[in-house]
Amino acid sequence: MTPSEGALARLTPVLTKRWLSPDAWRREVYEQLDGYTALRKALAAHPDDLIALVKDSGLRGRGGAGFPTGLKWGFIPQADGKPHYLVVNADEGEPGTCKDLPLMMVDPHSLIEGAIITSYAIRANLAFIYVRGEAVHAARRLQHAVAEARAAGYLGTDILGSGFELEVVIHCGAGAYICGEETALLDSLEGFRGQPRLRPPFPATHGLYACPTVVNNVETIATVPYIVLGGAQWFRGMGTEKSPGPKIYSVSGRVNDPGQYECGLGVTLRELIELAGGMQDGHELSFWTPGGSSTPMLTAEHLDVPLDFEAMAAAGTMLGTTAVQVFSDQDCPVYAAYRWIEFYHHESCGKCTPCREGNFWMKQVLRRILSGEGTHADLDTLLDSCENLLGRSFCAFGDGAASPVQSSIKYFRQTYLDYVEGRRPPLFGSPPPRPAWAATELAGAAR
Amino acid sequence: MTALDTPTDEVTLTIDGVEVTAPKGALIIRVAEKLGIEIPRFCDHPLLAPVGACRQCLVDVEGQRKPITSCTTPIADGMVVRTHLTSEVARKAQQGIMEFLLINHPLDCPVCDKGGECPLQNQAMSTGAAESRFQDVKRTYPKPINLSTQVLLDRERCVQCARCTRFSEEIAGDPFIELMDRTSDEQVNVYREEMFGGEPGPAGSHSDLGSEPLRSYFSGNTIQICPVGALTSAQYRFRSRPFDLVSTPSVCEHCAAGCAQRTDHRRGKVMRRLAGDDPAVNEEWDCDKGRFGFRYVTAFDRITEPMVRDPQTGALRAAAWSEALAVAAEGLRRARDSSGGVGVLTGGRLTVEDAYAYSKFARIALRTNDVDFRARPLSTEEADFLAAAVAGRQGPTYAEVEQASAVVLAGLEPEEECPILFLRMRKAYRKRALAVHALAPFRTTGYEKLGATVLPCAPGSEATLLAGDASLAAALSQPGAVLVVGERLGGAPGGLSAAVALAERTGARLAWVPRRAGERGALEAGCLPHLLPGGRPVTEPRARAELAGAWGLEAGVLDSRPGRDTGAILAAATAGDLGALVVAGVDPADLSDARAAEQALDAVPFLVSLELRNSAVARRADVVLPVAPTVEKAGSFLTWEGRLRPFEAVLATGAMTDARILDALASQLGVQLNTRDVPAVRAELAALPATDSPRHPPPQVAPAPPPVPADGQAVLATWHQLVDLGTLQDGDDELAGTARPSVVRLGKELATRLGVGDGDPVTVGTGTGALTLPVEVVDMVDAVVWLPTNSPGATVRRSLGAAAGALVSVSVSVSVPVSASVFVSVSPGGSR
């Protein structure tokens, strides 16, 4: 199915504009395609003016929470005599999210250029890119790009004769979703176990090594050079008033052409599905996530809700990382919730009670329901557990874990009841057996 | 109240409708406590940094879209807080957390040591729902594991509150215990090879011990602050239930820190000891020696009845009190009236009341000043120092050390020799970056944990540094600085003289920290040859007159001539110049030359031993009189600060205090001592007038040139490790298992000259004997070797007959050193 003119008109290739050019990851190619022109322009400006520019552009963080980027930079205390750091969050672990990795693979220099400009603006002389541990290929690509940039004088001392000095360190994470949470990331970067830190103090004043630190998502930082080149007004020409700019939507699931579609914020699912070649044959949209598993799922009734921060909040969910996962009538929402909770249980850092224990519990209850051994009370228990988890946990991970359960029961209570009341065949035999040694002990006790 | 009345550092808020004003920065949970509102909590501990991990303390704060943790949130002006008492949101949140906490908890309260005193149990009753909705499979672990030989962990009971790990890291500075793994598998553990992909340890007795066991002198505190029964001690585990115990406030008898404790007993048997809560002294902590070291009282060789030496057989035999006292009195009378006279060695472990009785007994019943409490290396300079600068003076306190501008340590390794002082200094270092300077031959882990600047100093060179080092003088010249000297500085000629002079010059306060609990008390009681009770010099007529008045004596009864000290008394015994000896808790192995001391005991014509156990002294005695251990009597200790720590008897047995026995002995000698019971002694002590007599002048000993080691020689540095072969630790094998391994430490230069590296056997010797131990190469002053004084395989005083500062030979050993652990179970021959 070819997308209509109208849908195609929603595409705004800005960050993805080089993605189809061969070898765009090489410096010469990047330079031929406007690369590092924004850096020259930025270095000629006063750092404060850059912060003001990003504020004016209305850029909001692309890592999930949508925090205004310029405002975040503005929190960094200036002339405090402490070193400042930029930390780029390239941990990309949210289920369904897959935009940062291709960007780093295809266009790593745009991230490096953004990091240099940002560091200059916040007066950092050392920047880290914390790359998800499994993404060795991306880390290599970045390392290569850093070497190229240094050789060309974009990194090092006296960058392009401006007197500005910067080093970029590529750091490979140790493989935990929680290390994407910014304070856990900082602990991990410092060599500790990745667990979120108590806030306040916030990273803006006590971040890496207790120094002022900006943590931004890959896409956020990669957007910066375009704002410097195009200006705030140009940027605001895309997206909506409160959610301006282009955004990479990662469409996956039951569509014909899953992939990255860069549109102005506020595109709808209907348009995205069209851009992605429509639903697969024989599949009908059933439920979907607007921005990864931590964002409550929506259904076909939300096909025309704009995918921007405000409209998603109004629909009772979140824009998140714009990881649009499309599920069809052939997918079971209860099973999806179960798999997600398996993920949250596996990845919970264990620090706080509701998340550590709540996911452990919900996973078993969901499995019991899918095994045909659930009860009506289990549904209430699940909802009540979510209530006791949401907003009670130490970090936002716990809130994210409540999302799939709450939203799936909200929209698909009937499916749950079908399992409980025996109208759906069980997906599993019985609950997982007890550990072998426990079984022996019990047997021993019985004897 | 208007804003104007409120001082800027206070804020006013409302909690459950009650308006309260509290210091800015205070946490909601603390302020609520002040109002009597108890918010349930697990991870929160007032002496640990907040973490907000358990989420049990959620409260509702107006204007916040979700409940917040009261243990991490500071109060703010105008804040409106609603706890579970007035807010349904808070109540439900707390109940929800409690339900979560219990799903993976075994609920084995009936067999759990904590049952009956368990915060989880109590708060589950107050906060939880009556029934759990959890009906699935709990997370379980196969068995308890050893974090050390002493501390066991039942992982399934753990609520991951991180109190134990934070204690170890923040308070003790021993971070070998950590939370590991994640999600519901998160667990407390020590480093284990297999958890990081390695091979599990060898199967066998210690296979449960991690590759890097929790090695901390303070590990017992983690058991006490664990809010569930996850941590237990090998010593107490499965022994008793809290509701069967009788608890008595007590004071630790081990060191001069003077910790408040609680002793729990059941049917006449002490089951465990806990740290007492005393903000002025030990806050809420104690050390493992104080907590676990109490089984010596019930050791197999406890003496329960008097004994006299049978003239026919030459052996000791049981005797009635009347006979034993009569024999003792007769022997002492004869000796007293002979030319040699009687000497009295009291040791450093007596209560103030008992020490006073010895002091008085010596002066008026034995008419001698030959009395000394020092059962360790000593000097005349030290006696003069104690009389001039310590006795009768109020030293700096724990709080003053904590608030000090700088602390200089000389002759003291506080972690080993006064652990609670160490914790207090570490707190000051962490909270306010207290500058600590230490004179020491190397940087110990204890100094490291204090962030101390170490002035490299070979034993014997302390005086020169104290007299001449500009950085020390500068640090001590700041207002509020404290110079802390340990008893070991007395072994460095001129050291204490230099310390007094330095304190005087800089205006710094001076503190003396002995190792044993009874030393400061014995000093104040006048158990020194030239000092009467209350810091009164023997030679001062006014001092003698004051005391004679108080004791109701005729003028002239009190001898004006200073007596002999421990060394001189023993030398006189060996030379045949002493008629008799009365010895309290002294172990000859503690004296600088153990064998010489035993020869003296053998030589003295008449020996009376007041003892707890069949010690080296008791075995040689002519009369043995059994005395009550601390737990069976009332008394008081003085902390190193000079703070009185009175306590009552925990167990009511028939055992008699030293003071009571001396009273009886004195009356056999026709003298009224009036020390029959503790209240009487306390009353007499309280009634002693403050002295008007001139003080003893401070010592002015010039620094001696440090010994110069020849080829193959080194200067000996040595001090006691906290957990060692001390006889008061006998019978506590689990505690002994947490001792630091015995090693000989030396510097890189010496190691290179000897051609040895870490772990190689090195022999340290003197004319008396030799010790061979594995070497640990450290940053040490050259040509110095360090040995633990009284640890397995390192009984320095007995085997080498040498004290710190002596020249010893150092050589590479051809034989393989005997593994230190072999010695762990060997307890006799230890010291106090």
Ligand SMILES: Cc1cc2nc3c(=O)[nH]c(=O)nc-3n(C[C@H](O)[C@H](O)[C@H](O)COP(=O)(O)O)c2cc1C
């Ligand atoms: C559990 C959890 C996981 C997260 N993972 C990521 C991640 O993988 N990448 C990311 O950029 N932000 C992640 N975040 C968000 C970060 O904490 C942080 O808000 C973000 O990096 C800020 O960048 P931005 O302002 O540019 O969005 C995560 C947050 C949570 C709570």
Ligand code: SF4
């Ligand atoms: S919610 Fe709690 S347990 Fe879960 S990841 Fe955050 S801090 Fe860890």
Ligand code: SF4
């Ligand atoms: S062992 Fe006890 S103190 Fe340590 S984390 Fe577990 S519950 Fe807390």
Ligand code: SF4
């Ligand atoms: S520090 Fe000293 S007084 Fe305190 S418990 Fe330990 S040995 Fe006893």
Ligand code: FES
């Ligand atoms: S007591 Fe407040 S979070 Fe644990």
